[in-house]
Amino acid sequence: MSSSAPSAAIPAEIPRHEDLVNERLVAWYFIASLVFLGTSMLAGLHMALQLVHWNPCPDAELLSPGRWRMVHTNAVAYGFLANAFLGMLHWTVPRLTLRPVASSALSYFIFGAWQFVVLSTAAGILIGPSLQDAPWVMELAAKYNISMSLGAQGIEWGETPVWIDPIAQVGLLLVAINFMVPISRARGPMYVTLWYFMAMFVWTFLVYAMGNFMSEYWVGGTSGGAVGGLFIHDLVGLFVTPLGWGMMYYFVPILLQKPIWSHGLSLVGFWGLAFFYPLNGIHHFLYTPIPMFLQYGAVIATIAVEFVVTTVIINFIGTVWGQGKSVYRSLPLRWFYTGMIFYFLTCLQCALQVTLTFQKLIHFTDWVVGHAHLVMFGVFSLWLFGVMTYLFPRLIGRDWWSPQLCEWHYWLSTAGVLVMAFDLTLAGIFQGYYWASLQMWDVSVDGSMPFWITRVFAGLAMLGGFVCFVWNLVMTYRTAPAKGAVAAV
Amino acid sequence: MLLLALVILVPSCLGFANKFFEFVMLFRGDADGAFAITPILNYLLAGFGFLLMFFWAAMNGMFHDIEGPKHQHLEREKMLDRGRG
Numbered sequence: 264m265s266s267s268a269p270s271a272a273i274p275a276e277i278p279r280h281e282d283l284v285n286e287r288l289v290a291w292y293f294i295a296s297l298v299f300l301g302t303s304m305l306a307g308l309h310m311a312l313q314l315v316h317w318n319p320c321p322d323a324e325l326l327s328p329g330r331w332r333m334v335h336t337n338a339v340a341y342g343f344l345a346n347a348f349l350g351m352l353h354w355t356v357p358r359l360t361l362r363p364v365a366s367s368a369l370s371y372f373i374f375g376a377w378q379f380v381v382l383s384t385a386a387g388i389l390i391g392p393s394l395q396d397a398p399w400v401m402e403l404a405a406k407y408n409i410s411m412s413l414g415a416q417g418i419e420w421g422e423t424p425v426w427i428d429p430i431a432q433v434g435l436l437l438v439a440i441n442f443m444v445p446i447s448r449a450r451g452p453m454y455v456t457l458w459y460f461m462a463m464f465v466w467t468f469l470v471y472a473m474g475n476f477m478s479e480y481w482v483g484g485t486s487g488g489a490v491g492g493l494f495i496h497d498l499v500g501l502f503v504t505p506l507g508w509g510m511m512y513y514f515v516p517i518l519l520q521k522p523i524w525s526h527g528l529s530l531v532g533f534w535g536l537a538f539f540y541p542l543n544g545i546h547h548f549l550y551t552p553i554p555m556f557l558q559y560g561a562v563i564a565t566i567a568v569e570f571v572v573t574t575v576i577i578n579f580i581g582t583v584w585g586q587g588k589s590v591y592r593s594l595p596l597r598w599f600y601t602g603m604i605f606y607f608l609t610c611l612q613c614a615l616q617v618t619l620t621f622q623k624l625i626h627f628t629d630w631v632v633g634h635a636h637l638v639m640f641g642v643f644s645l646w647l648f649g650v651m652t653y654l655f656p657r658l659i660g661r662d663w664w665s666p667q668l669c670e671w672h673y674w675l676s677t678a679g680v681l682v683m684a685f686d687l688t689l690a691g692i693f694q695g696y697y698w699a700s701l702q703m704w705d706v707s708v709d710g711s712m713p714f715w716i717t718r719v720f721a722g723l724a725m726l727g728g729f730v731c732f733v734w735n736l737v738m739t740y741r742t743a744p745a746k747g748a749v750a751a752v
Numbered sequence: 753m754l755l756l757a758l759v760i761l762v763p764s765c766l767g768f769a770n771k772f773f774e775f776v777m778l779f780r781g782d783a784d785g786a787f788a789i790t791p792i793l794n795y796l797l798a799g800f801g802f803l804l805m806f807f808w809a810a811m812n813g814m815f816h817d818i819e820g821p822k823h824q825h826l827e828r829e830k831m832l833d834r835g836r837g
Contacts, residue, residue, distance in 0.1 A: 277828070277831050277832065277835070279832075279835050280832045280833070280835065283832075358828070358829065358832055359825070359828070361828065451820075451821070451824070452813065452814045452815070452816065452817060452818070452820060452821050453814060453821060454821040454822065454824070454825045455821070455822075456825075462802075465801070466798075469798070473794065477790075482790060486790055489790055490790055490794075493794060513825075516822070516825060516826055517826070517829050520826075521826075522822035522823055522825065522826055523822050525819070526818055526819045526820075526821055526822040527818045527819065530815070530818070534802075534806065537802040537805075537806075538799060538802060538803075541794065541795045541798040541799060542795045554775070556771055557775075557792060
């Protein structure tokens with residue numbers, strides 16, 4: 264259903280797309296994100312090979328899998344996801360608000376500054392521990408009486424060295440300003456995408472400060488650990504999730520050429536996330552000295568989020584109802600809806616695994632690793648691949664060089680992550696039972712080996728899909744014939 | 753509806769306030785007590801911020817024509833693509 268007459272909130276004369284969207288910057292962000300995703304996948308493969316005793320460079324300190332595991336997670340979160348989302352924001356926010364970002368110069372500055380932050384983080388993680396004990400570093404530290412902590416910060420997903428944290432924090436503030444200016448100037452009731460984005464700008468700034476500064480400078484010991492747990496979970500729920508859903512609400516109606524089934528229901532999803540999600544992180548502290556009623560509160564809030572997620576899923580199913588074939592025919596839509604199914608599965612998994620009964624079995628096992636891959640790759644990366652598959656032809660003005668390679672990218676990525684998640688989930692259950700039966704540690708390691716070998720091949724499939732995508736992109740840019748301004752994928 | 757909301761919300765708020773008071777008593781300036789108090793404070797701060805935003809949105813008519821924005825979104829996209837050079 265669509266209204267025939269333009270609504271009052273849309274002016275009769277609207278700005279040109281070219282005056283709103285800086286396409287070059289969108290492309291730059293996407294390309295930077297792909298570079299970091301490639302790096303992250305290679306780092307993940309390196310760690311996977313280490314676990315099956317096939318480490319190709321066992322004696323190289325700088326290639327130590329322990330360091331590259333942190334590069335793997337940080338490159339995905341801050342290099343791939345953040346860059347790709349920033350590119351997507353530069354496309355969607357100006358088109359939704361009909362106003363350009365606050366400053367184009369600021370956008371370019373943020374782009375450069377963000378790459379500096381991510382590269383410095385990688386350098387700090389890889390080189391920092393080696394430099395830490397160098398005589399000249401110790402001399403400087405003694406001379407100026409400062410702690411020269413060059414390496415990783417001891418916070419999961421907050422390993423950015425402490426000297427980079429203030430720069431990243433200021434960067435997040437600048438990002439918020441750059442996008443909040445057009446959002447605040449937009450007239451009339453806001454579309455749900457803008458609600459999600461607006462909340463994300465505030466949440467991310469606060470979450471980053473909480474995770475990187477509170478536990479480093481003010482709250483130590485077990486309290487710092489508690490804050491760290493909140494940080495990990497809020498990074499997913501309050502940074503990546505609102506961006507992901509906001510993006511889905513923007514692109515799916517455009518691709519289907521019909522509005523979202525119920526805007527009211529979408530707002531229920533948004534406000535449910537806003538009120539229930541912040542308490543969820545405490546479910547990382549089950550069986551800790553935290554008072555039990557707070558742990559139960561976190562369990563209930565997490566299960567409540569599952570109901571919220573169900574409203575969102577119902578909304579998207581309602582939107583595609585009657586046009587199911589378009590999900591198969593349109594590759595971007597297929598990416599979106601596949602990611603949505605994975606999202607529902609991860610949330611269902613989450614509602615189960617936060618219970619005390621489940622935690623007894625799966626805590627510290629590979630179940631958690633499988634869950635993390637299903638969320639980060641199976642959901643958000645798949646959605647971003649959908650956006651890139653849709654937008655790259657528009658950005659470079661050419662159809663995809665090879666639609667078959669686009670298909671290979673989809674099937675290898677989807678099958679790879681599905682196998683990996685299932686494999687690691689199963690591995691986690693086995694490990695949990697090995698430990699619960701008080702067998703020797705080595706027994707659980709030996710028992711995990713078939714699962715870890717399977718994981719290597721699943722990872723190779725995902726990497727293969729990525730190579731197909733990058734090769735297709737390069738060939739599209741170099742050889743495909745130019746086409747009209749608007750591409751249909 | 754309002755009565756039902758009050759019947760649910762008032763006892764819930766009282767129960768929560770009582771438990772939160774117990775929390776504060778547990779804290780009592782002890783550095784280790786921050787372990788208990790930090791997560792709930794984070795939640796309260798975030799939740800309160802969004803409660804204010806919710807009231808602001810309601811008072812500014814954001815929920816009046818609740819299905820309107822979804823049509824505007826598509827209209828706007830069509831107009832932008834039509835004018836795209």
